[in-house]
Ligand SMILES: Nc1ncnc2c1ncn2[C@@H]1O[C@H](COP(=O)(O)OP(=O)(O)OP(=O)(O)O)[C@@H](O)[C@H]1O
């Protein structure tokens with residue numbers, strides 16, 4: 264003990280080593296649990312989130328599977344038989360009504376699949392149009408969020424990584440876009456794009472998707488990446504300063520190792536959750552753009568364009584407006600609640 | 616302990632650019648012209664108040680920060696080129712200050728400890744990797760059952776042991792211990808410090824042991840260096856610094872340490888520091904300590920005192936070291 268002239272205040276000789284039994288008592292810990300398992304447990308415990316998850320899954324599966332074996336298709340005008348004049352008795356059917364030729368067949372004992380929600384003004388089965396519209400809306404919401412994620416992630420990580428002047432410039436641009444009135448910008452942008460995009464994409468694969476949906480994606484990409492990029496920049500800035508990242512660098516780890524082992528695993532939950540919360544947002548935007556006539560191209564239905572068409576016959580056929588409106592509400596509400604539940608379960612820090 | 620220095624630090628400086636306005640930035644001299652060397656098997660304690668640049672010294676030595684100027688010589692070789700830094704990192708590691716943020720919450724203990732092994736590919740089979748990790752865990756007193764657990768399931772002391780095991784993974788010769796016990800309870804501090812000593816005896820390690828608390832370093836250090844505002848003000852054998860501190864700042868640090876013996880306590884002339892430590896962004900001219908030094912004169916404001924050997928092995932940076940002692 265020569266080396267330490269003043270000795271520690273704690274006299275180490277006064278301590279006796281713990282016996283094996285005591286040690287065993289000390290090392291007993293609660294059963295090991297991973298972050299993911301914990302999160303899933305918390306999510307399942309959250310009733311509202313579980314119900315929302317169930318609803319989302321049911322709606323999504325129905326919109327994918329039902330059109331495959333439904334006897335009618337979304338663009339088939341039932342009154343239009345080859346070689347015969349249009350049969351107007353199929354137009355504007357109420358739920359569970361049948362067209363003239365169908366009634367005749369039924370009298371002969373042939374089973375006809377009912378039109379659950381009736382038909383629209385052109386004699387198309389309304390149920391399958393709603394199902395198909397749901398599919399389009401969900402797909403647009405999903406892909407728009409992916410686009411937002413990709414753009415936001417790229418720009419946000421550049422800002423966070425480079426720092427300094429690059430960060431400063433990017434974040435000022437973000438601030439500017441943030442301060443624009445987004446509804447107005449969305450409407451202006453998509454009406455301009457709707458007109459100018461048509462000739463550009465003519466003849467390519469993109470034409471099939473329709474100029475309106477493309478312009479919708481562009482609008483999303485241009486306007487909604489800002490909050491995602493802010494979030495990701497913040498994540499990277501705070502993770503970069505964590506000592507475990509420094510520790511990895513101190514052992515000589517390369518950039519790719521640090522990104523895959525440290526940065527991604529620690530920010531992935533935040534990123535996934537905010538992408539999930541972006542989906543209902545995108546669905547809602549798609550719906551109101553379609554409602555304004557800026558959405559999907561006819562005859563493709565989306566929930567918003569269905570509601571918009573139904574507006575004309577609102578007093579006689581109110582169910583055609585109410586049904587898509589209810590579906591939109593269910594989807595947007597349950598996706599939002601699910602996103603909140605995911606956030607509570609996987610990222611308690613983000614709360615508030 | 617041999618006489619050859621294992622690591623030499625010559626005139627090391629690290630300045631940070633700090634934004635003071637939208638497009639204005641200023642140099643923050645976190646470490647300014649610091650020199651010392653550590654012999655093989657020796658422990659150099661580095662003390663100083665919070666913010667004086669201790670962590671920056673440790674991190675700059677390991678090239679986690681690029682040195683602004685100065686050189687680091689390890690085992691006779693200059694650490695400068697990319698290859699030399701890579702090679703250096705297999706011999707020199709670090710234990711971090713914060714046992715919470717220094718362990719990745721998404722990795723298991725065995726992956727954390729095994730990270731240096733993975734990075735340097737220090738094993739030929741999965742089995743060998745596992746054996747190495749278990750051996751490291753037993754070195755630091757961790758139970759092998761803990762290997763598959765996540766860091767958040769452990770207490771601060773256990774987490775620090777995990778961090779120590781990680782720093783031992785490459786079988787280093789030199790470890791920078793950055794306040795490894797500051798975040799721990801006093802009773803656990805003693806355990807962990809004893810463990811550092813045991814590991815040193817067993818593996819012949821050389822330490823740069825950072826602390827802001829003299830109580831902690833005097834237990835483990837052979838020599839002690841005192842830093843103030845990015846500069847080294849005194850360096851001497853541990854017992855020298857305790858018995859005869861020469862720099863006014865070291866004296867004040869020592870009078871802040873509680874002394875168990877009341878007789879010695881009474882005899883000690885206490886220096887109580889007044890005022891706060893100045894911001895390193897606008898350090899005083901001349902001697903950095905002059906704003907709080909009871910012996911300051913005009914000369915102290917005019918020129919920076921040289922860091923010189925006043926007695927064999929005892930370095931001090933003070934103009935008036937001869938008069939005041
Ligand atoms: N990355 C950085 N960028 C800018 N300034 C920094 C950076 N790291 C440290 N500093 C500044 O350098 C000075 C020294 O910091 P350092 O962390 O080395 O102090 P320390 O002695 O380790 O303190 P503590 O005991 O609190 O850990 C401080 O003023 C700090 O604000």
Ligand code: SF4
Nearest residue numbers: 902905908915933934
């Ligand atoms: S140089 Fe002057 S101000 Fe600095 S420590 Fe010595 S006496 Fe004090």
Ligand SMILES: [Mg+2]
Nearest residue numbers: 669670712794
């Ligand atoms: Mg520090």
